[in-house]
Amino acid sequence: MNKSYDLIAVSPHPDDAEIGCGGTLALLSEMGYRIAIVDLTNGEPTPFNDNPQVRIDESLKAANILGIERVTLDLPNRELLDNIEARMKLAKVFRKMRPKIVIGMQGMTPKASPDHYQSQLIFDASVFYSRLSKWEHLFDGMKPWRIHHIFYYYTARELFTQAQPMQFTINISKHFETKKKALLAYESQFRAHPSYNPPIIEWIEGMGRYFGSLVGCAYAEIFYGSTILELNLFKQILG
Secondary structure: OOOOOOEEEEEOOOOHHHHHHHHHHHHHHHOOOOEEEEEOOOOOOEOOEOOHHHHHHHHHHHHHHHOOEEEEOOOOOOOOOOOHHHHHHHHHHHHHHOOOEEEEEOOOOOOOOOHHHHHHHHHHHHHHHHHOOOOHHHOOOOOOOOOOEEEEEOOOHHHOOOOOOOEEEEEOHHHHHHHHHHHHOOHHHHOOOOOOHHHHHHHHHHHHHHHHHOOOOOOEEEEEEOOOOOOOHHHHHHO
């Protein structure tokens, strides 16, 4: 991990980033950019799996399908909290991997895990900690790394509001099937129980079509950013 990465997506659990921006990650990987997902937790325990290694193997399979790399931190699932330990662990990853762009999860998910919102708080703080000077002794001597481009992905349509400023979409129509394949790599999550199998694909298809309909394409993913940028912003930033 001593080479700079073009983009890092931060995910509270394996599969969250795939849901929110898997198509975009596959698209950018195909374009030749170096992409990685950093999972804050391994997602275990989970109702449908008794072996944590299974979820790790599934996450690596999903990353391979998307054509990206993956790092898993050892923060606790179901107990994820925004604290100094969590901030420092992710900030160290940013200093080591030196991404040009980072993407984190956006918004609270009251019907789902509270880890999601905590991951956003950790993400925001870690971006700040990554650039702080005079803290090298806390970062194993690694120099500060300033991240200029910070964005957020959504994992549920109910989080989206057209009143939210600075939103943009990425057309993932050509990479939607890849996104689905990556999600179905998580057999222990989405195939282990009948209530999870067809609904997850229907949900992802519905969300993708909805966002796509807003901009006139078959499937899209939507993001929130801190600045107004054009549709092909990732390509503009990465060159």
